[in-house]
Amino acid sequence: SQQGEEDPQALSIQEGENATMNCSYKTSINNLQWYRQNSGRGLVHLILIRSNEREKHSGRLRVTLDTSKKSSSLLITASRAADTASYFCATDAIGSSNTGKLIFGQGTTLQVKP
Amino acid sequence: DTAVSQTPKYLVTQMGNDKSIKCEQNLGHDTMYWYKQDSKKFLKIMFSYNNKELIINETVPNRFSPKSPDKAHLNLHINSLELGDSAVYFCASSQDRQINTEAFFGQGTRLTVV
Numbered sequence: 001s002q003q004g005e006e007d008p009q010a011l012s013i014q015e016g017e018n019a020t021m022n023c024s025y026k027t028s029i030n031n032l033q034w035y036r037q038n039s040g041r042g043l044v045h046l047i048l049i050r051s052n053e054r055e056k057h058s059g060r061l062r063v064t065l066d067t068s069k070k071s072s073s074l075l076i077t078a079s080r081a082a083d084t085a086s087y088f089c090a091t092d093a094i095g096s097s098n099t100g101k102l103i104f105g106q107g108t109t110l111q112v113k114p
Numbered sequence: 115d116t117a118v119s120q121t122p123k124y125l126v127t128q129m130g131n132d133k134s135i136k137c138e139q140n141l142g143h144d145t146m147y148w149y150k151q152d153s154k155k156f157l158k159i160m161f162s163y164n165n166k167e168l169i170i171n172e173t174v175p176n177r178f179s180p181k182s183p184d185k186a187h188l189n190l191h192i193n194s195l196e197l198g199d200s201a202v203y204f205c206a207s208s209q210d211r212q213i214n215t216e217a218f219f220g221q222g223t224r225l226t227v228v
Contacts, residue, residue, distance in 0.1 A: 030215075031215070033215075033216065033217075035217075035219075037155075040222075041221060041222070042118075042204055042219035042220050042221045042222050043157075043204070043206075043217070043219040044219070045216045045217060045218065048215075048216055086155060088157065090217075092215050098169075098211055098212055099162055099169050099170050099211055100145045100147070100162055100164075100169070100208050100210070100211030100212070100215045100217075101159050101162060101170055102159065102215065102217060103159075104156070104157040104158070106154070106155065106156055107155050107156075
């Protein structure tokens with residue numbers, strides 16, 4: 001069954017604003033990852049947060065993880081038109097260990113208007 | 115110096131045909147994957163190989179047969195193509211299948227069965 005649910009499904013903001021996307025999952029995890037997919041392209045890894053971490057930063061990206069609520073959020077600060085893409089969370093579920101299997105959420109489509 | 119490359123990028127074929135998609139990674143990774151992305155952008159794992167050994171087969175029809183001649187290559191052969199096989203197929207690799215599961219994706223192959 002699908003592991004991740006993302007919210008919202010679509011988000012439209014103005015350049016310079018912050019964008020927040022949320023991801024919920026169902027089972028215990030080893031880690032959670034966020035990926036970006038530009039239209040017609042492959043997925044690009046953004047950030048990985050392990051189950052014993054609560055927050056992680058990478059440039060304009062901030063990811064939080066709440067294992068008690070089985071949820072994560074991705075915050076993009078000071079958004080740019082180039083951030084327009086679909087964003088996916090992916091989990092490496094306990095029980096899937098030693099397989100590398102990632103279970104993806106349905107994605108959030110972000111549009112940043114210039 | 116593309117990290118994960120797959121060919122072809124587009125594939126249009128008739129029902130009943132047999133087709134192959136090739137994938138190569140030059141990252142020295144041990145683990146390679148095939149994912150399928152449907153029209154709603156939902157990504158699901160199909161196969162995983164580790165050092166040429168099949169690790170995951172996610173109840174994919176027998177018409178799909180992956181082949182890994184060496185750990186840098188993972189090809190996907192599809193027999194008797196059906197309309198429902200139309201999707202974007204992504205090859206990916208990760209350093210390993212336990213800790214370093216950050217996945218690097220190819221550009222995708224958009225398969226259209228008519």
